[in-house]
Amino acid sequence: KAGVTQTPRYLIKTRGQQVTLSCSPISGHRSVSWYQQTPGQGLQFLFEYFSETQRNKGNFPGRFSGRQFSNSRSEMNVSTLELGDSALYLCASGAGGTYNEQFFGPGTRLTVL
Amino acid sequence: AQSVSQHNHHVILSEAASLELGCNYSYGGTVNLFWYVQYPGQHLQLLLKYFSGDPLVKGIKGFEAEFIKSKFSFNLRKPSVQWSDTAEYFCAVHSGGGADGLTFGKGTHLIIQP
Numbered sequence: 609k610a611g612v613t614q615t616p617r618y619l620i621k622t623r624g625q626q627v628t629l630s631c632s633p634i635s636g637h638r639s640v641s642w643y644q645q646t647p648g649q650g651l652q653f654l655f656e657y658f659s660e661t662q663r664n665k666g667n668f669p670g671r672f673s674g675r676q677f678s679n680s681r682s683e684m685n686v687s688t689l690e691l692g693d694s695a696l697y698l699c700a701s702g703a704g705g706t707y708n709e710q711f712f713g714p715g716t717r718l719t720v721l
Numbered sequence: 722a723q724s725v726s727q728h729n730h731h732v733i734l735s736e737a738a739s740l741e742l743g744c745n746y747s748y749g750g751t752v753n754l755f756w757y758v759q760y761p762g763q764h765l766q767l768l769l770k771y772f773s774g775d776p777l778v779k780g781i782k783g784f785e786a787e788f789i790k791s792k793f794s795f796n797l798r799k800p801s802v803q804w805s806d807t808a809e810y811f812c813a814v815h816s817g818g819g820a821d822g823l824t825f826g827k828g829t830h831l832i833i834q835p
Contacts, residue, residue: 641822641823643822643823643825650811650825650826650827650828651811651813651823651825651828652825653822653823653824654822655822656822664822666822698764698765700765700823709753709755709767709770710823711767712757712764712765712766713764714763714764715764
């Protein structure tokens with residue numbers, strides 16, 4: 609089975625711009641979660657989608673948003689980029705059951721200049 | 722809010738030494754517990770998980786972890802480490818029954834010297 613794929617792998621943007629990241633989950637998985645990883649804050653939960661609905665959201669400003677399509681692929685959008693948004697953004701997919709075991713993709717490295 | 726503490730941020734060991742990485746969490750209810758590993762240049766991989774049952778769980782590559790409910794702990798162990806175990810290790814907790822994401826500890830950077 610193919611793993612979780614994320615595109616693009618690297619991205620450079622400037623402050624004020626917006627960015628869209630994409631994630632394709634493992635085939636058959638209906639849950640997609642997004643995490644932000646930085647050296648200072650570590651791994652932080654952004655939000656989770658299941659069957660095209662946002663199930664839960666972490667403690668991030670409204671500039672961070674996402675969506676999930678009927679084929680379970682997910683996109684994450686960050687508007688009005690700030691320097692502090694520079695991070696590795698990880699996507700994880702899961703079968704979506706109670707136990708919420710998740711499988712991670714390689715991440716998208718976003719650099720904001 | 723749930724929080725996860727990993728006591729050691731950096732650990733340096735020699736090959737064949739025994740390893741124990743500490744992890745404590747704050748949530749008092751039902752939890753699912755995980756250890757993930759991130760090898761240099763690679764993505765996060767699941768080492769082992771605890772959902773219920775035997776509190777001593779075995780994972781891949783000879784790792785094991787013990788869930789001690791009374792201590793809110795889920796420590797990772799390996800009796801004899803190898804150079805290839807050099808990586809970042811993350812403890813993560815999911816509050817059972819909810820739809821929250823994983824709460825991660827800050828990670829432990831493990832370096833194994835040959």
